[in-house]
Amino acid sequence: MLTLDKIKAQISSRQVLIKSPTYNPYRTNLQSQFRSDLYPIPLNYFHELNPFTTIDLDTIEHLNYCHIITLRDGAISFSDFLLNNINRIQQLETHFLIRPELAPLIPEQFKSKFSSWRISQAKRIRPEEADNIFLFVLVGEDLISNIHNLKNQFLNLKDKIKSKNLILFQSQRKSPFENEWKDSTLFHELLDMIKTIFHDNKINYVKIKDVMATNSWHKIYCIDLFENHLLHSDNYLNHFIAARGGTIERFLINNQDDIIFRLQLSLYHEMTIHPLPNIKTHFPEILFYKKKFPKSDLLWDKAFHHLIKKYCP
Amino acid sequence: MLKIACVFSNKPSSWISCQKIVFNLHKAYQLLGNKFELIHFNFSDDTINKNELESLANEIFKQQPDIITFLDHRPHPQQLFDFLMPLYNNQEKPKIIFHIFGDFSLHFTNWYELEKNLLKFPVEFVVASDRQKILIDKMLNSSTSIICPFPVETNEFYFDENLRRQQRLSWNIKEQDKVYIYTGRLTRQKRTKTLIESFAEVFHENNDAHLFLYGDPDHIGDPFVGVHEIEGEYFRYLYRYFDNLPEKLKSRIHFMGGVPNKELLSVYCGADYLVIPSVHNDEDFGMSIAEAQFTGLPAILSDWGGLASFHHENLGEATRFIPVKIGTSSKLLAKNSLKKHLKDSFNEPLKQSRERLAHLAIAKFGIEYCSRIIMDTLIAEKNNFKGFSALLKQISFEESTRRGLPLFVSKKGKLRKIYKEIYSAYTR
Numbered sequence: 001m002l003t004l005d006k007i008k009a010q011i012s013s014r015q016v017l018i019k020s021p022t023y024n025p026y027r028t029n030l031q032s033q034f035r036s037d038l039y040p041i042p043l044n045y046f047h048e049l050n051p052f053t054t055i056d057l058d059t060i061e062h063l064n065y066c067h068i069i070t071l072r073d074g075a076i077s078f079s080d081f082l083l084n085n086i087n088r089i090q091q092l093e094t095h096f097l098i099r100p101e102l103a104p105l106i107p108e109q110f111k112s113k114f115s116s117w118r119i120s121q122a123k124r125i126r127p128e129e130a131d132n133i134f135l136f137v138l139v140g141e142d143l144i145s146n147i148h149n150l151k152n153q154f155l156n157l158k159d160k161i162k163s164k165n166l167i168l169f170q171s172q173r174k175s176p177f178e179n180e181w182k183d184s185t186l187f188h189e190l191l192d193m194i195k196t197i198f199h200d201n202k203i204n205y206v207k208i209k210d211v212m213a214t215n216s217w218h219k220i221y222c223i224d225l226f227e228n229h230l231l232h233s234d235n236y237l238n239h240f241i242a243a244r245g246g247t248i249e250r251f252l253i254n255n256q257d258d259i260i261f262r263l264q265l266s267l268y269h270e271m272t273i274h275p276l277p278n279i280k281t282h283f284p285e286i287l288f289y290k291k292k293f294p295k296s297d298l299l300w301d302k303a304f305h306h307l308i309k310k311y312c313p
Numbered sequence: 314m315l316k317i318a319c320v321f322s323n324k325p326s327s328w329i330s331c332q333k334i335v336f337n338l339h340k341a342y343q344l345l346g347n348k349f350e351l352i353h354f355n356f357s358d359d360t361i362n363k364n365e366l367e368s369l370a371n372e373i374f375k376q377q378p379d380i381i382t383f384l385d386h387r388p389h390p391q392q393l394f395d396f397l398m399p400l401y402n403n404q405e406k407p408k409i410i411f412h413i414f415g416d417f418s419l420h421f422t423n424w425y426e427l428e429k430n431l432l433k434f435p436v437e438f439v440v441a442s443d444r445q446k447i448l449i450d451k452m453l454n455s456s457t458s459i460i461c462p463f464p465v466e467t468n469e470f471y472f473d474e475n476l477r478r479q480q481r482l483s484w485n486i487k488e489q490d491k492v493y494i495y496t497g498r499l500t501r502q503k504r505t506k507t508l509i510e511s512f513a514e515v516f517h518e519n520n521d522a523h524l525f526l527y528g529d530p531d532h533i534g535d536p537f538v539g540v541h542e543i544e545g546e547y548f549r550y551l552y553r554y555f556d557n558l559p560e561k562l563k564s565r566i567h568f569m570g571g572v573p574n575k576e577l578l579s580v581y582c583g584a585d586y587l588v589i590p591s592v593h594n595d596e597d598f599g600m601s602i603a604e605a606q607f608t609g610l611p612a613i614l615s616d617w618g619g620l621a622s623f624h625h626e627n628l629g630e631a632t633r634f635i636p637v638k639i640g641t642s643s644k645l646l647a648k649n650s651l652k653k654h655l656k657d658s659f660n661e662p663l664k665q666s667r668e669r670l671a672h673l674a675i676a677k678f679g680i681e682y683c684s685r686i687i688m689d690t691l692i693a694e695k696n697n698f699k700g701f702s703a704l705l706k707q708i709s710f711e712e713s714t715r716r717g718l719p720l721f722v723s724k725k726g727k728l729r730k731i732y733k734e735i736y737s738a739y740t741r
Contacts, residue, residue, distance in 0.1 A: 045544035213327040267570050
C-alpha cells in the first residue's frame with residue numbers, strides 16, 4: 001500500500017537507480033537499440049521518485065534499495081517484466097508507480113503494490129495563443145498505429161493555428177523490438193499530409209540537435225505525436241520542453257481528483273500520484289500466453305505485442 | 314574606406330545573453346560611420362559541411378575585406394580557416410579580429426588546431442573584461458588581447474520611476490520593502506541554491522525582504538570539476554531546499570521563470586539590488602549586470618571573472634563583492650560574506666541616486682564607448698600572430714589524451730594544477 005511515509009522516505013533517501021554507480025544504460029544490446037531507435041524519448045531525467053525503465057534493470061534485487069520506483073515502460077517491456085518476475089515482485093517492499101494505461105496488466109493480487117502517475121502543467125497556453133507550434137513524431141510501421149487518427153488531430157488543429165509557424169521534427173525509426181528495418185511509405189505519407197493540411201503555415205524542419213539546443217520554449221505549444229504506449233510511456237523530450245516553459249499538449253491541466261501526492265519537476269510541470277484506476281485486469285490472459293509459449297521471448301514476439309495492444313490501446 | 318567582413322550566425326544562439334551580445338556588437342560596428350563598409354557573412358552551426366565552408370570562404374575572399382571580424386561564439390572558426398588560408402597564400406592578408414566569449418575554454422583543441430593557419434595573419438583577440446584578458450593572455454605567445462566590453466544600448470536600459478512603481482505593484486510589494494533579484498539560469502555554477510539559502514538565513518524573520526529569481530533551471534552541472542547532472546536534477550536540488558522552508562519565508566522567495574530580455578527593464582527598475590553569486594567557468598563578463606547597472610541598480614556580485622568589471626572607482630558602494638577562491642575540489646564562494654552583504658544592503662541602502670550609477674555604467678559599457686574601442690582596434694597597426702602559448706598547447710594535448718577523464722579533475726576528485734593555472738586569472 002502506498003503511504004505518505006513511504007513517499008517521503010523515498011524522497012529523503014534519494015536512492016535513485018539512474019544515479020547508482022553501477023547503472024549502465026548501454027550494458028546490453030537491447031538497451032543500446034532501445035536508446036538508438038527511440039532517441040531522445042528514453043533519455044533519463046531526474047526526480048527523487050526514481051524514474052526508470054525495466055529494460056535497464058540488472059537484477060530485480062536492486063529494487064530493494066528503493067521504496068518507490070516510477071516506471072516509464074511501455075506495455076511490452078512492462079508485461080515482460082511482470083511475467084518474468086511475478087514471484088519476486090511479491091517479495092519486494094518497493095512500491096511501483098505506472099502510467100494509468102498499463103493498469104489492465106496488473107494482477108489482481110498485486111494491485112496494492114501499484115499506483116499510477118501523471119504529469120500536469122498549471123500554466124498552459126492554448127494553440128491560438130502560441131507563437132510557434134512544435135510537432136514531434138517518430139515514424140515507422142510499428143511506431144504509428146493509425147495515420148487516420150493523426151489526420152483528424154491535424155484537422156482539429158488547423159483552424160486554431162492559422163498563420164502560426166510550425167516547427168516539425170519528423171524522423172523515420174523502427175521499433176526497438178524489431179531487428180530489421182521495414183520499408184515504409186509512412187514517412188512521406190505523413191509529411192505530405194502535414195504539408196497539405198497546413199499549407200497556410202510556414203513549416204520549419206528541425207533536427208533533434210536543434211531541438212535539444214533550444215533553451216527557451218516559452219509561448220510554444222508542443223504536440224507529441226509519438227503516442228505508442230506499447231514501446232514507451234514517458235517521452236523525455238516532453239519534460240525537457242516543459243522545463244523550459246513550453247506547453248505540452250498531452251500533459252494534463254492541474255485540477256485532477258484523487259491526488260495522493262504532488263512532486264514539482266520543474267517551474268512549469270509536476271508529477272501527481274493517483275490510485276491505480278479501478279479496471280478489469282487482463283493479467284490472466286497474458287499469463288496464459290506465457291504458459292502456452294514458454295520458450296517465446298515476449299519482447300520480440302509479435303503475437304504477444306498484438307495481444308497486449310488489445311488491453312492497452 | 315576599410316572593408317570589414319562581419320562573420321556571425323543568422324541563427325540566434327541558444328544562450329540568450331549571447332544573442333544580445335552578437336546583436337549589440339554588430340550595432341557597435343554599424344556606429345563606426347562612413348569610413349567603414351560592413352559586409353555580413355552568415356557562419357552558423359548549419360555551415361559545417363565541406364562544400365558550405367568552402368563556399369563561405371570563397372565568398373569572403375571574393376570581397377577582399379581589409380578586416381575579418383568574428384562576432385559570434387559559435388561555430389568555432391577553425392574549420393573555416395582551413396578553407397580561407399589557402400586562398401590568401403600569396404596575397405596580402407586581412408587583419409583578423411576574434412571577439413572572445415566565455416566558452417573559449419571549451420575549445421582549446423580547436424584553437425590549437427587553428428594556430429597553423431593563423432600564424433600567417435595579423436590577429437587581434439578582443440576580450441570583454443580585465444580578468445578575461447589575464448586568462449586569454451596566458452594562452453597567447455607574447456601577444457596581448459584588447460579589452461572591449463560587450464556593449465549595452467542606452468535606449469534599452471535606463472531608470473524610470475513609473476516603471477518602478479508599476480513593477481512593484483505587479484509584484485505586490487510595499488514601497489518600504491527591499492527587493493533582491495537574480496537574473497540568469499538557475500544553475501549550480503551560478504550558486505543559485507547558495508543565494509536562496511543565504512537569503513533565507515538572513516531574512517527569515519524579516520517580512521520586508523523579497524527575492525525574485527528570473528530564469529529557468531538547467532542541468533549543466535560543473536563538468537570541469539567532474540559534476541555532471543541530468544535533466545531535472547538541479548531543479549530538484551534547489552526546490553527540495555525551498556520546499557522545506559517555512560511558509561512565511563517561501564512566500565517571499567519568488568521563482569519567476571524565464572522572461573524575454575525586454576521585460577527585464579521593468580524588473581531592474583523595480584528592484585533594489587541585483588545579486589549574482591556566480592562562479593561559472595564561462596563568466597567572462599556579465600551582460601545582465603551591465604544592463605542592470607544602466608538602470609542604476611546596485612549589485613552584490615561574486616568577485617569572479619568578468620563580474621569584477623562592475624566595480625566603479627567613483628561609486629564603490631554600488632557594487633559589493635563576495636570573495637571567491639579556488640579550493641581543492643571546487644570554487645569556494647564566501648557565503649558568510651554574501652550574507653553580510655545582504656544584511657548590510659538592507660540596513661544601509663545606496664545613498665547615491667540611481668542616475669549616478671547609470672552614468673558611470675554608460676561611460677564604461679555603452680555602445681558608443683565600445684564602438685570607439687572597436688575603431689581603435691580596426692585602425693591599429695597590424696601585429697602578426699605569434700602563436701598560442703605552451704599552456705594552451707599543453708591543455709590541448711591533455712584534452713586529447715585523457716580519454717574521457719575530466720580534464721581538470723584528478724581521479725580522487727581534486728582540482729588539478731592546470732585548472733588553477735588557468736582560472737587563477739578569474740580570482741583576485
